Amino acid sequence: MRKRATAKEVAEAAGVSKWTVIRAFKPGASITDEAKRKIMEAAEKLNYSPNLLARSLSTNVTHQVAVLVDDFANPQKLPFLESLTERLQAEGLVAMLININNHFDHVHALLNADQRLVDAIILLGTAFRDETLNDRRLGPGMPPMFVLARDSQIEGVPAVVCDSEVGLRDIVDHLHERGYRRPGFMTGASALSTALKRRHHFAEFWRQKGVDHIVDISAERYSHEDGAESARRYLQETPASERVDVLMCENDILAIGAMETARSEFGLRVPDDIAVVGFDNYELGGTPAFGLTTYEQPCREMVDLIVEMITGKREGETISLPGKLVVRSST
Amino acid sequence: MRKRATAKEVAEAAGVSKWTVIRAFKPGASITDEAKRKIMEAAEKLNYSPNLLARSLSTNVTHQVAVLVDDFANPQKLPFLESLTERLQAEGLVAMLININNHFDHVHALLNADQRLVDAIILLGTAFRDETLNDRRLGPGMPPMFVLARDSQIEGVPAVVCDSEVGLRDIVDHLHERGYRRPGFMTGASALSTALKRRHHFAEFWRQKGVDHIVDISAERYSHEDGAESARRYLQETPASERVDVLMCENDILAIGAMETARSEFGLRVPDDIAVVGFDNYELGGTPAFGLTTYEQPCREMVDLIVEMITGKREGETISLPGKLVVRSST
DNA sequence: TTGTAAGCGTTATCAA
DNA sequence: TTGATAACGCTTACAA
Numbered sequence: 207m208r209k210r211a212t213a214k215e216v217a218e219a220a221g222v223s224k225w226t227v228i229r230a231f232k233p234g235a236s237i238t239d240e241a242k243r244k245i246m247e248a249a250e251k252l253n254y255s256p257n258l259l260a261r262s263l264s265t266n267v268t269h270q271v272a273v274l275v276d277d278f279a280n281p282q283k284l285p286f287l288e289s290l291t292e293r294l295q296a297e298g299l300v301a302m303l304i305n306i307n308n309h310f311d312h313v314h315a316l317l318n319a320d321q322r323l324v325d326a327i328i329l330l331g332t333a334f335r336d337e338t339l340n341d342r343r344l345g346p347g348m349p350p351m352f353v354l355a356r357d358s359q360i361e362g363v364p365a366v367v368c369d370s371e372v373g374l375r376d377i378v379d380h381l382h383e384r385g386y387r388r389p390g391f392m393t394g395a396s397a398l399s400t401a402l403k404r405r406h407h408f409a410e411f412w413r414q415k416g417v418d419h420i421v422d423i424s425a426e427r428y429s430h431e432d433g434a435e436s437a438r439r440y441l442q443e444t445p446a447s448e449r450v451d452v453l454m455c456e457n458d459i460l461a462i463g464a465m466e467t468a469r470s471e472f473g474l475r476v477p478d479d480i481a482v483v484g485f486d487n488y489e490l491g492g493t494p495a496f497g498l499t500t501y502e503q504p505c506r507e508m509v510d511l512i513v514e515m516i517t518g519k520r521e522g523e524t525i526s527l528p529g530k531l532v533v534r535s536s537t
Numbered sequence: 538m539r540k541r542a543t544a545k546e547v548a549e550a551a552g553v554s555k556w557t558v559i560r561a562f563k564p565g566a567s568i569t570d571e572a573k574r575k576i577m578e579a580a581e582k583l584n585y586s587p588n589l590l591a592r593s594l595s596t597n598v599t600h601q602v603a604v605l606v607d608d609f610a611n612p613q614k615l616p617f618l619e620s621l622t623e624r625l626q627a628e629g630l631v632a633m634l635i636n637i638n639n640h641f642d643h644v645h646a647l648l649n650a651d652q653r654l655v656d657a658i659i660l661l662g663t664a665f666r667d668e669t670l671n672d673r674r675l676g677p678g679m680p681p682m683f684v685l686a687r688d689s690q691i692e693g694v695p696a697v698v699c700d701s702e703v704g705l706r707d708i709v710d711h712l713h714e715r716g717y718r719r720p721g722f723m724t725g726a727s728a729l730s731t732a733l734k735r736r737h738h739f740a741e742f743w744r745q746k747g748v749d750h751i752v753d754i755s756a757e758r759y760s761h762e763d764g765a766e767s768a769r770r771y772l773q774e775t776p777a778s779e780r781v782d783v784l785m786c787e788n789d790i791l792a793i794g795a796m797e798t799a800r801s802e803f804g805l806r807v808p809d810d811i812a813v814v815g816f817d818n819y820e821l822g823g824t825p826a827f828g829l830t831t832y833e834q835p836c837r838e839m840v841d842l843i844v845e846m847i848t849g850k851r852e853g854e855t856i857s858l859p860g861k862l863v864v865r866s867s868t
Numbered sequence: 869t870t871g872t873a874a875g876c877g878t879t880a881t882c883a884a
Numbered sequence: 885t886t887g888a889t890a891a892c893g894c895t896t897a898c899a900a
Binding site: 556557560567568569591593594595596597662 | 869871872875876877878
């Protein structure tokens with residue numbers, strides 16, 4: 207077991223008390239330059255740095271934030287993780303990445319984060335069932351929770367999301383203008399509130415344009431294989447004349463899977479035979495091979511807001527940010 | 538500030554001493570069933586669970602592992618993060634995700650992990666400069682380090698990597714058999730040892746087949762835009778008759794960028810006019826649009842090995858695992 | 869089996 | 885400015 211130098215040892219080496227050493231490492235503390243110099247010298251020699259664990263035990267602040275993720279198939283997670291860690295670290299916080307996929311019990315993950323005294327818990331786009339938070343194992347004293355990139359109607363849990371209402375209106379406006387009139391909607395896991403909400407807005411805006419019928423297609427999960435598979439099923443069982451002329455998919459990965467199947471297995475031209483729209487603006491959707499029309503989430507701004515809430519620079523509240531319609535060749 | 542119940546409070550509620558409470562929460566401890574029952578009851582009522590921070594301070598074991606990542610542009614990071622967190626959590630460990638991109642000082646990240654007393658540090662595919670570890674700020678008592686998915690010739694730092702020698706031999710054998718004779722190699726950041734090594738093996742195996750000249754193309758970073766840009770430059774300044782007939786790219790993302798540019802901007806057919814090979818077997822490379830021939834890293838096995846080393850179930854040593862050639866339509 | 873004392877390395881608070 | 889005391893919540897070792 208490695209051994210770290212302690213403040214006490216540095217104190218002895220520098221000929222002061224350990225409390226003076228502590229002060230030397232505390233930004234605004236009152237200490238003479240001379241004492242500080244001696245201490246820093248001894249500290250460097252002994253390779254001392256404060257033990258953050260002990261500090262946390264005293265202060266009850268860990269500067270750790272748990273980030274719960276359940277869906278690693280969505281490449282959109284990566285830019286979110288990048289921005290999030292970057293912004294957190296800039297605030298002196300560090301992210302504990304917690305995988306809550308099927309293998310793990312969500313409640314257990316929350317309890318574990320609690321036992322580690324994290325300063326906050328972020329649910330990053332997780333398919334969290336609202337009931338989870340009502341589990342009796344979860345006491346009242348949990349760390350503050352925040353939802354990022356997924357709707358939360360959980361009372362008292364602030365969420366920062368991309369405004370699906372504005373987004374879908376923009377999309378439907380665009381599609382209608384382009385002349386599409388037989389829309390379909392592909393969901394990834396339709397039991398989730400986010401999916402339902404997007405589906406709802408999509409239908410609603412089409413209704414306002416006089417289009418009442420939306421074809422529903424559902425994929426199991428948010429992977430391009432599942433997108434491909436559900437598109438395949440739909441195209442197989444639907445004669446060409448009755449097919450949708452535009453397929454809106456809940457995210458880019460599903461859209462790419464659907465688009466690829468339509469093209470390679472059914473010989474359909476995109477967008478002439480069938481147009482495809484995604485959501486998220488995943489990087490590769492923009493390559494010429496796909497040219498996917500999509501809606502871009504304001505990832506950086508969303509992360510900024512969440513981190514401001516966590517650090518207390520901003521009141522915790524649910525915020526919807528508008529994104530940006532990105533029109534490409536698939537529509 | 539929220540208040541957690543302590544062992545002492547539970548002890549009072551259950552009418553025992555706090556040490557008995559501790560024992561009730563310690564797996565193999567000697568305690569009567571009756572006492573344990575009473576304690577668990579009181580604990581549940583008070584919503585008590587052990588404070589892991591305090592435990593760590595005493596035991597000097599945090600069950601936390603720092604995972605350093607610098608390149609979030611590579612979607613391959615996601616499956617690695619997924620497997621890694623899954624395996625670590627199965628062992629009762631949790632991952633601290635630390636972003637060490639340009640904005641952050643690598644040495645500082647290491648020191649911070651050290652101050653948090655992490656049990657180990659994993660460098661996940663990071664472009665770590667070997668000098669970093671020689672920084673004088675880094676004392677001898679750092680937590681054990683491990684390199685995952687990138688070569689490390691750092692003394693005493695075990696690495697688990699995909700064997701690039703075997704991989705490149707398989708690739709070159711395949712390409713030669715297909716009749717390609719004018720190979721090119723695209724690196725993402727050629728100063729890195731991994732890139733140099735792959736490039737070296739690629740050239741070496743071609744030499745064994747009697748092909749001595751390799752065209753070098755270098756991209757700035759590992760993004761599909763950079764892959765596209767460097768392919769564009771090369772194709773612009775090279776007459777069709779002198780071009781490579783196969784382009785091996787250091788990873789799939791570069792390959793996809795290059796392939797797309799060749800097709801959409803230069804009207805080249807893949808693989809007839811130019812074949813393209815990637816490395817990693819990134820999920821979307823397999824879609825019909827790309828059909829990218831690539832080499833698959835044994836992600837799960839690699840993670841398994843690293844975690845076994847971390848938990849001490851296996852001696853720490855550098856291990857190269859063979860991957861799997863995945864032949865698709867791009868060659 | 870259970871209780872006691874000492875210690876982990878810090879911080880907060882107060883006295884000097 | 886500095887030193888001392890108590891506390892954070894747990895673990896280990898030992899005694900009852």
